[in-house]
Amino acid sequence: MITDRSETEEARKVNPLAGKETLSMLMGIFEAARVVPRTAPSLVLPLTIISGFLGAGKTTLVNRLLSDPGGRRIAVLVNDFAAVNIDEELIRFQSGDTIGLTNGCACCSINGDLVNAIQRLVDRDEPPDAVVLEASGVADPRGIAQVALANPAMRLDSIVTLVDAETFPERLRDDRTRSTVVSQLTAADIVAINKMDLAGKRQRSEILGLIEASAPGRTLVETSHSNIPAEVVLGATGRASSTFMCAPADHVGGFSSTTRSWQHPLHREAMLQALRRLPPYVIRAKGIFSFEGEQDTRYVYQRVGTREYLDALQGSSAPHAGSELVLIGYADHWNEPELAALIS
């Protein structure tokens, strides 16, 4: 057979790493077929995936979440798959609930272990409030996300991708790292840019431009030392929304929040439409809603970037007409009157 040369050239562009990720994902799904119970889950745990290239600050962020989880019980799953990832040593000594993923059975890859680790969390007498998964620095986070989501008891809350402002432009230019870095950006709901404090004005706009070109429309958070509060990474809990409000609003990495509450049931479509029009400086929205005509059910609402989740609240027995909404966003552009006009 005569092979069309252009086709072979094209085929050579395929990144063998991507194939490994796909295989590994499939192994994980096969393992899930074995260990995940086939009955409907009795609870749903929110999953946050921390992505980002090697050295982007994932471990620092994970450490921050562990030391200040904002009143939640979080379980952190750390991927030590890559031999280059020495970060796991750092995390191991934190007091929080950290589970180092291993190669498990050598025959069935890290993703088999992830499936088992998640099932163990779900089976716990006291499951955590949130699960944080640190993805490999050299992988597209979608593969591991898909494996985690093979458990029906998991709900993807968000993918947070960290970017190191200093090295990012180079990583994007380098043929060997570009496709990984771009896949991490396009997978993200929130892109957190580290070391922006060190970048000059021109660099800053170059970096923002590069991110916008690779992955348009992502919610961007500028920070340094991965200093992003748990409320931004994991969403608001009812009680902890004030802990970060003291962050100076004029400082890069400062965040603001606002809370609305209603005593009367809300109009479902009007509220959802309003939430979909939230300005881009709002990073997260979390609500507990009672809707007109559905007084017996309360709903939980989560929004990260464009990812939206609405479901009946489990175990809400007592009818309660009250609704509450917490918005968290970027202090620099925070516009209280605009929000007040949108959500009334």
Place this chain on the structure above:
Amino acid sequence: MADMTVYRARKVITMDPGRPFAECVAVRDGRIVSTGTIESMQPWLTRYSHEIDDTFAGKIIMPGFIDPHTHFAFSSSYLTMHYVGPIDSPGPQGINKGLLTRGEVMAKLQEAADSDPDPNAPVIVWGLDPASQGGNLHRDELDTIKTKRPIWVISYAPHFIYLNSVALEKAKIPDNTNVHGVMRYPDGRLNGQFVELEAGRLALGAMREAIAVRGGADGIKRMADIARQAGVTTTAEMIFGKGNFENEWKLYSQIVPADDFPLRMGLVSLELGLHADHGAGGADFLLKAMKRSSDKLFFHGVKFLSDGSFPAMSLRLNFPGYLDGSNGIRNDIPWDELHERMLPYWKAGIQIHCHANGDEAVDATLDALARLQKLQPAFDHRFTIEHYCISTPDQARRLKALGGCASVNNYFVHYRSQLHSNEGFGPDRSEAVARLGSLEREGVVFALHSDYSLVLVPLHPLTAAWAAVNRVALDGKTVMAPGERIGVERALRAITIDAAYVLGADRKLGSLEPGKLADFTILEEDPFEVDPMALRDIKIWGTVLGGKPQPA
């Protein structure tokens, strides 16, 4: 009904070296009373009522074959997974050639669909690269593949999943779904494409379900049938309790003890699982769990891992390493902590099995054993190195000195050694994979195993024995490292009495002696008489388990 059944055969091979051959076996209450001739058994026959059974009159009776390292609970799906990617990719059967055109992809899909006659078996294919192989697949195109089976195609990078109509039906996607990434034809009909996470979750969820319904109890029974047809009467699940210990126990304890389940099964618990659940109390927990054991289903030992896999080329090598300068993966527990994690089990007298495929991992495993011996010397501990694929003669000698055993996957000599000569391990190590001759020379007790269904070799102990005796490569003529061949008798020991030994079950299993459980493999020909190259072709009538015949 008579007290005893006397099975007459053309020949009985007892694997008791002191009384190696007989003409009949007498069985009472599922156990062996006597082996010998009708005449020699007279003292028994005059005292107990008996019937003589000539079902095996023209056949050979051997002790039931034992495969001491299997994984029945694992999904066998990935062994039947097919590849359509644009570049060469190593798989369980060797290198999958890259496909260049859409035509080749479609032909491969049809071949995959035809590979299993079961209309419910999912077809799982991965590797499509839309950019170089003619764009995205879609439902109507996939439906041109003639099959009743549901088809899932996963793209080369984990971004796109394509389903045919049968698979779409299984996925039960509501027509009005608004999940992002569930794609449609212009007329609104689902086109079978699922893009990105949320949509992918729906498509892969249906795939997981399709695999799950074929796994669990049904899957284990299917595998047990494969084992029975290969003459196997006992296997050992080498990774037990990886997910949820009690759920897995529930599954096995419902299936295995049943009269119609054709095997005995040992359960070897994964230390990682015990450690996650019980921390330092893992050994105590396992000792208690062992009280649940019966002759049919028994807890035995604990499993550790030290490196990666042979076919996946992730095992760990000493200098000069892999051909491409890389090396494999270490596993889980840092090597210098391995003995600490093993110590509680060692002290409790629980037999330790440690996975080690490459020579660097074998060294690490031997180091751990040496440290255990220093901390608390022991005889008859039967510490077993699992797989023992790439090793050196000095390691066999050291293993003997430390009192350990080996359970070897030697199928690779035939199925993969030539392949890895050029790919991965280089010619020297590939030729000498599974050094059974060295183990025999040093006096190490060893067994042969398949690791089924984690690696793509058959579960067929006569094939393992055949490979051990002949070491003939896949080309059918090259003999790989002839000095590592062993004789027929030793090879048969490694699938019977010595396999029972590494499972700590040689008091009850592995040979035909008075008092042992009456487990037989019934062969149509005598393995000592056939041409050694025909060992694997010997027809297997079936087995006898606890005195009960089970035709294949």
